[in-house]
Amino acid sequence: MQFTPMRIPFFFGLFLLYIPVFAQQTPYQPFEVDSIATPRGGIAAFNTFIQANLRKPIAAQAQGTGGVVLLSGVLEPDGHITNATVTKSFRPDCDREAMRVFKLFRAWKPAQKQGNAVRQTISLPIMFKPNTPFNYEQGAQISYLDADINLLPDSMAGVRFKELNPIDSLGIPTGDHVIYKLINNKWEEYARDSLVRKLEPTDVAGEAVYTIGHQLSVQKLKGVLFTVSTTGQILTERHFEKGQLTDVALTYYANGVLTEKREYVGNKQPFLGWYPNGQIKLIQEIIADTTPSGFFGFPTIDRVLSFWDSTGRQSVKDGNGTATYYRSVKSYTAPTQQTLLTEQGAYKNSLKQGLWTGHYADNSYSYEEQYDRGVLVSGKSSIAGQETNEYRIDDHPPVFPGGMLALREFISKNIQYPLSALKDRAEGQVVVSFVVCEDGTLCDYTVVEKVHPSLDREALRVIKKTTGNWIPGVSNGKRVRVKYNAPINFHLN
Numbered sequence: 001m002q003f004t005p006m007r008i009p010f011f012f013g014l015f016l017l018y019i020p021v022f023a024q025q026t027p028y029q030p031f032e033v034d035s036i037a038t039p040r041g042g043i044a045a046f047n048t049f050i051q052a053n054l055r056k057p058i059a060a061q062a063q064g065t066g067g068v069v070l071l072s073g074v075l076e077p078d079g080h081i082t083n084a085t086v087t088k089s090f091r092p093d094c095d096r097e098a099m100r101v102f103k104l105f106r107a108w109k110p111a112q113k114q115g116n117a118v119r120q121t122i123s124l125p126i127m128f129k130p131n132t133p134f135n136y137e138q139g140a141q142i143s144y145l146d147a148d149i150n151l152l153p154d155s156m157a158g159v160r161f162k163e164l165n166p167i168d169s170l171g172i173p174t175g176d177h178v179i180y181k182l183i184n185n186k187w188e189e190y191a192r193d194s195l196v197r198k199l200e201p202t203d204v205a206g207e208a209v210y211t212i213g214h215q216l217s218v219q220k221l222k223g224v225l226f227t228v229s230t231t232g233q234i235l236t237e238r239h240f241e242k243g244q245l246t247d248v249a250l251t252y253y254a255n256g257v258l259t260e261k262r263e264y265v266g267n268k269q270p271f272l273g274w275y276p277n278g279q280i281k282l283i284q285e286i287i288a289d290t291t292p293s294g295f296f297g298f299p300t301i302d303r304v305l306s307f308w309d310s311t312g313r314q315s316v317k318d319g320n321g322t323a324t325y326y327r328s329v330k331s332y333t334a335p336t337q338q339t340l341l342t343e344q345g346a347y348k349n350s351l352k353q354g355l356w357t358g359h360y361a362d363n364s365y366s367y368e369e370q371y372d373r374g375v376l377v378s379g380k381s382s383i384a385g386q387e388t389n390e391y392r393i394d395d396h397p398p399v400f401p402g403g404m405l406a407l408r409e410f411i412s413k414n415i416q417y418p419l420s421a422l423k424d425r426a427e428g429q430v431v432v433s434f435v436v437c438e439d440g441t442l443c444d445y446t447v448v449e450k451v452h453p454s455l456d457r458e459a460l461r462v463i464k465k466t467t468g469n470w471i472p473g474v475s476n477g478k479r480v481r482v483k484y485n486a487p488i489n490f491h492l493n
Contacts, residue, residue: 027074027119033111037075037120040107040312045280053101053258057093057169064133068125069098077117079108098126107279140166177214287403301403303350319350332364373401398436399471414462418454426452430459431487438479442467459488
């Protein structure tokens with residue numbers, strides 16, 4: 001089954017509205033310019049930035065209500081907002097948050113008049129969505145639980161526990177997480193998870209950062225972990241459940257702009273990235289290795305769907321094109337110093353393809369790598385322009401381009417439920433065994449676990465359709481034949 005590229009959603013009600021400012025020569029009104037100001041990367045990317053960066057204040061979340069803040073300002077030729085004001089208020093804390101995000105976005109393509117960039121007045125509504133309300137008293141979120149410690153509204157007679165979670169207006173923990181048990185009509189302490197504020201090693205800029213969370217979350221068992229600067233700026237936010245990251249992971253620049261947002265949906269991780277000025281940079285899907293028993297393991301595969309450079313030019317669209325990445329790294333020859341790594345190459349069908357190169361700005365390290373449908377085939381590196389090291393990725397299993405998820409999607413799109421199996425109400429799991437040959441073709445097919453003759457034949461038919469598409473397995477630097485088992489499920493509704 002083919003991947004459907006992830007599209008940036010358009011949030012209804014979030015749009016640009018230009019309001020004339022009378023009795024002013026400058027800034028210009030929209031109808032006075034030759035081309036109006038627009039976000040670099042497009043309006044959909046701008047809407048995504050607003051919704052991703054907007055943090056509804058805890059007090060507003062507790063009430064659960066939604067509303068709109070209308071802001072106006074002047075868009076300057078360099079892409080930032082001045083003279084920002086609230087022209088329609090929702091509530092003071094939400095007004096302040098809307099203003100913060102309004103000013104964060106600086107990736108505007110300015111208005112043009114007679115070939116020159118000019119100032120222009122704009123107005124923008126920012127929407128806070130309604131949510132499920134909760135109790136928030138004296139700086140603590142209060143929840144009521146039943147005998148099995150399941151969440152309940154406080155009005156229900158089955159309440160047996162009360163949970164207090166002290167948090168500030170941004171949701172950062174400020175005290176111990178405590179659970180009380182109702183005994184003889186009195187609340188008695190039942191469990192306590194201590195607050196931990198831990199000083200971490202300095203970041204690349206040499207500034208101290210703190211990890212803030214509860215003891216269990218610091219041990220990565222359950223809870224939320226924040227990393228904050230000495231000034232209280234949130235740098236990262238991670239949610240853990242049973243030692244695994246859940247929901248979303250957020251990382252921020254020092255100026256408050258969201259660097260990246262990674263969601264966790266099974267083994268597929270949608271990923272969005274931004275530049276410091278708020279312009280969209282990357283739309284990506286990361287497919288992790290969570291292969292069940294019966295399959296060979298797949299390496300983690302990065303599928304890049306879209307990429308924009310720092311000027312807002314889109315160079316990868318629908319998974320095809322070229323990209324250049326820049327990031328700060330430690331120098332190979334002076335490990336205490338930072339240098340700039342420039343990496344560039346091409347994508348085909350969302351996967352790395354062909355030659356990719358990387359070069360450190362201080363010339364301490366460089367490399368060239370060859371990729372085949374997202375899989376690293378070979379590479380060579382050089383330290384300080386002298387020593388050259390050639391390498392290959394050995395002993396990797398056969399890979400269907402895009403990984404296990406892509407194989408499942410291919411099977412799902414091509415499978416047909418046989419009429420005879422429907423008539424017999426037959427269902428179950430058919431396991432097809434085959435060999436992936438050195439050239440990526442398949443051979444030696446066998447149905448090792450049968451369910452129904454027509455289901456067995458259909459499973460075999462679909463598997464045969466994948467022949468020639470596989471990246472063969474490699475052992476000791478050579479392509480090899482590898483036996484593979486593929487379970488295919490048939491279920492009746």
